[in-house]
Amino acid sequence: MINSGDHSELKHHFASDNYAGICSEAWQAMAEANSGLASSYGDDRWTAQACEKIREVFEKDCEVFFVFNGTAANSLALASLCQSYHSIVCHEMAHIETDECGATEFFSNGTKVLLVPGENGKIDLDAVEHTITKRSDIHYPKARALSITQATELGTLYSLDELQAIGELARKYNLRVHMDGARFANAVASMNVAPKEITWQAGVDVLTFGGTKNGFAVGEAVVFFNKELANEFDYRCKQAGQLASKMRFLTAPWIGMLDSGAWLRNAAHANSCARLLANEIKKIPQVRIMFESQANSVFLEMAPEALEALRAKGWHFYTFIGSGGARFMCSWDTRVEEVARLVADIKASVA
Ligand SMILES: *Cc1c(COP(=O)(O)O)cnc(C)c1O
DSSP states (O other): OOOOOOOTSSSOSSSOOSSSOOOOOHHHHHHHHHHOOOTTTSSSSSHHHHHHHHHHHHHHOOOOOOEEEEHHHHHHHHHOOOOOEEEEEEEEOHHHHSSTTTTHHHHHTTOOOEOOOOGGGOHOOOOOHHHSSSSTTSSSSSEEEEEEESSSSTTTTOOHHHHHHHHHHHTTTOOOOEETTHHHHHHHHHTTTTTTTGGGGGGOOOOEOOOGGGGGGSSSEEEEESGGGGGTTTHHHHHHHOOOOTTTTHHHHHHHHHHHHHHHHHHHHHHHHHHHHHHHHTTTTTOEEOOOOOOEEEEEEEOOOHHHHHHHTTEEEOOSSSSSEEEEOOOTOOOHHHHHHHHHHHHHHHO
């Protein structure tokens, strides 16, 4: 049966977009691929077609690979941009720094990750420039890559102008650009741009294109716009245990999701639920919205007792940002009524 929408297991969830199940388009595509035999390890027609669809989406002849999760996608992509004596610059709240258990350093054999601050989860370009120019001697790792997240970990977006400025800086210092697009679909849906505009046209060399949080069962695509950098990436995936033998079940959903437009519909729905939540919260004076909600999350600051009261009512959310800050994350299957219930409970909790 396709996701029944029965939320009884976890009634009140705004914890993460990976709490949601598999959307019908992804499920259907897997079911359709589930007939008869197919060659293994990606040598099948679904995988070929999924790569082709992704090239169409980006209007670019790019190299595409599929892995099981975002941590592998990010760290293997970054490892392919650097030697072990290089460094990668990213925001101090970047997922590769805070939530991937050092996988980037591990898979790159020790490439150093250097952190820069920046408001709203976005790297400050002056800080980047300072970090990569403050030393040029042989005793310090040589800056080689810049990693940005779109949409960011704080639910904000780099604008087109900001992305172009990042690309320019990267070119100036000969840095390669990686984009963590675990929520890339949310960015595209929110910005109403062509995917190429915020990726290769802005100077992105490789994109981690998220599927899981968008409604897939599992799987992320690694998209190399700079094809030279994809050299031997297939070996990296295999060695890291990221080459699926029944690849068709990872790749068929990409065909279904991109063909049907569900990837953008799902993202737009999640974004609009977050927007609705933010707009309702603006009417509650005791609660502060910490960052502009531009994708599918809303970060709220309220009294600790209010958060406790919400938890006691069964609401799930993360509070790992700052003191008193709570992240409410919407997904493709968030219900508008559930947003309304949350707002009502927040109102009651702060009263
Ligand atoms: C969820 C997420 C990932 C991927 O995480 P996995 O659990 O490894 O799939 C990567 N980057 C960001 C910004 C994320 O939110």
